[in-house]
Amino acid sequence: MTLDHFAQNAKSSWWNEAGPDADIVRSSRIRMARNFRDYKFPTIYNKEEANKIMELVKEKLEKSNDPVAGNLELFELEKLEPLERQVLVEKHLISPNLAEDSLYAACLLSKNEEVSIMVNEEEHIRIQCMVSGLQLTEALEVANKYDDWVEQQIDYAYDEERGYLTSCPTNVGTGLRASVMMHLPGLVLTRQINKIIPAINQLGLVVRGMYGEGSSAVGNIFQISNQITLGKSEKDIVEDLTSIVQQIIAQERSAREALVKTSHIQLEDRVYRSLGVLLNARIIESKEAATCISDVSLGIDLGYIKNIEKSVMNELMILTQPGFLQKYAGGPLQPYERDVRRASLIRERLDSAQIENS
Amino acid sequence: MVCQECNQRPATLHFTKIINGEKKEIHICDKCAQEKGDLFMQNGANGFSINNLLAGLLNIEPFLQQAKASTFPRVEELKCKNCHLTFKEFVHVGKFGCATCYETFKDSLDPILKRVHGGNTAHVGKIPERLGESIHLRKQIKDLKSELKALIDQEEFEQAALVRDQIRSLEKGDEAAEERGSQP
Numbered sequence: 001m002t003l004d005h006f007a008q009n010a011k012s013s014w015w016n017e018a019g020p021d022a023d024i025v026r027s028s029r030i031r032m033a034r035n036f037r038d039y040k041f042p043t044i045y046n047k048e049e050a051n052k053i054m055e056l057v058k059e060k061l062e063k064s065n066d067p068v069a070g071n072l073e074l075f076e077l078e079k080l081e082p083l084e085r086q087v088l089v090e091k092h093l094i095s096p097n098l099a100e101d102s103l104y105a106a107c108l109l110s111k112n113e114e115v116s117i118m119v120n121e122e123e124h125i126r127i128q129c130m131v132s133g134l135q136l137t138e139a140l141e142v143a144n145k146y147d148d149w150v151e152q153q154i155d156y157a158y159d160e161e162r163g164y165l166t167s168c169p170t171n172v173g174t175g176l177r178a179s180v181m182m183h184l185p186g187l188v189l190t191r192q193i194n195k196i197i198p199a200i201n202q203l204g205l206v207v208r209g210m211y212g213e214g215s216s217a218v219g220n221i222f223q224i225s226n227q228i229t230l231g232k233s234e235k236d237i238v239e240d241l242t243s244i245v246q247q248i249i250a251q252e253r254s255a256r257e258a259l260v261k262t263s264h265i266q267l268e269d270r271v272y273r274s275l276g277v278l279l280n281a282r283i284i285e286s287k288e289a290a291t292c293i294s295d296v297s298l299g300i301d302l303g304y305i306k307n308i309e310k311s312v313m314n315e316l317m318i319l320t321q322p323g324f325l326q327k328y329a330g331g332p333l334q335p336y337e338r339d340v341r342r343a344s345l346i347r348e349r350l351d352s353a354q355i356e357n358s
Numbered sequence: 359m360v361c362q363e364c365n366q367r368p369a370t371l372h373f374t375k376i377i378n379g380e381k382k383e384i385h386i387c388d389k390c391a392q393e394k395g396d397l398f399m400q401n402g403a404n405g406f407s408i409n410n411l412l413a414g415l416l417n418i419e420p421f422l423q424q425a426k427a428s429t430f431p432r433v434e435e436l437k438c439k440n441c442h443l444t445f446k447e448f449v450h451v452g453k454f455g456c457a458t459c460y461e462t463f464k465d466s467l468d469p470i471l472k473r474v475h476g477g478n479t480a481h482v483g484k485i486p487e488r489l490g491e492s493i494h495l496r497k498q499i500k501d502l503k504s505e506l507k508a509l510i511d512q513e514e515f516e517q518a519a520l521v522r523d524q525i526r527s528l529e530k531g532d533e534a535a536e537e538r539g540s541q542p
Contacts, residue, residue, distance in 0.1 A: 165454070165457045
């Protein structure tokens with residue numbers, strides 16, 4: 001299997017299994033930060049040491065007979081094209097940091113793209129598991145399996161008092177970052193989101209845009225994650241986040257109901273205008289595309305649009321990102337060329353999606 | 359309101375960023391937001407990251423003064439014997455250099471961890487399976503040793519002898535567990 005398997009399809013195969021509340025929660029993700037005991041942290045290690053870490057992981061992966069290891073394939077980032085790296089970022093399989101600073105960096109990907117292990121990022125390794133819908137507990141279970149496998153191979157930096165030791169003090173303890181990606185057009189349209197975000201922040205959670213730290217909430221997609229990793233068990237972190245997310249889901253649903261009740265025709269108008277843009281535009285910038293995709297997704301959820309699958313919209317959200325567009329075009333594109341290519345790609349995808357369903 | 363980036367177009371996006379309790383209001387226009395968004399994607403978190411913020415947090419004067427007063431040798435001059443990271447460097451980058459740093463800077467860690475983790479300083483979650491066995495034992499031994507010390511102070515030597523034997527037998531078990539642990 002080559003990277004093409006991962007880079008050609010915007011859709012990861014786990015998307016097909018729509019998880020609970022998948023209309024609002026697009027995905028749940030668990031990330032665990034781990035370091036190896038006898039090596040300096042990425043903060044100050046030199047190239048040789050970074051290389052040693054990668055070789056160590058490679059060797060253990062090759063030698064292990066465990067089915068967990070058999071499910072993983074290692075890619076050295078340096079050997080990938082910049083575009084391929086960007087595509088992995090856009091699919092959330094690796095972080096922007098790993099793609100940027102890719103000397104001796106690697107990622108281990110599972111075949112269905114549910115699990116990805118980043119090597120030599122901010123910490124020695126980061127184990128990630130991503131699933132559809134609101135299923136943090138399930139994702140944690142899977143991530144734990146891979147964590148246990150690594151621990152059987154290599155000694156972790158672990159301290160009885162502080163837990164898993166990490167280079168960044170914000171990760172120490174459980175090293176656990178649980179997050180969910182939510183589509184919240186109802187709360188944005190009713191402007192309730194401005195009240196909800198500060199409330200979420202007060203509960204020790206962080207709200208960000210689709211691509212994490214520093215990204216804005218494009219297409220009404222918000223990422224909500226825990227801030228505290230120390231002094232709380234993994235189970236508590238996951239349960240607390242889940243219960244808050246369930247409340248947000250309930251708020252989003254009632255916002256949507258209220259919108260349908262009070263401004264049904266305006267909402268329907270908005271949805272169909274956006275669909276019109278997607279079906280007809282010849283030039284479209286990524287932000288406008290994201291807004292229209294969000295509107296049409298909402299239209300599908302509310303039953304206004306019946307002949308397009310929701311998964312097509314989720315796919316388009318990834319497909320219209322700069323990296324994917326250029327991967328499809330077969331090479332780098334100027335921003336203006338991207339906007340033209342984006343528009344034609346959306347039209348093609350929607351045309352075939354509608355035919356499939358008619 | 360005018361966009362705070364270009365100071366020309368009207369600001370259409372208004373949001374508040376709160377990271378570690380630091381609040382920042384941002385008002386920008388669509389165009390700048392898009393440009394900034396692209397910038398963030400390409401540069402990763404180089405420009406602005408949690409560690410910059412954390413370093414800022416650590417630089418707070420009162421904290422340093424408190425640390426200066428309470429530790430000897432002076433906390434800024436502390437240097438990790440394993441990775442040679444100094445406390446000053448740690449404060450600057452906001453990151454540790456190796457596992458040993460946690461030991462080296464132990465005395466200054468609690469206030470930092472409390473700030474970042476809502477007042478918590480101790481781990482209560484997962485214990486690694488393989489390492490776990492010996493960790494559990496060592497904790498027991500540590501507890502017994504402090505009990506032993508207390509008993510000796512109180513001159514309860516008979517009781518102390520019993521505890522000492524208990525420690526000895528546990529220590530044998532610990533060695534065995536360590537050996538088992540180091541095998542892959």
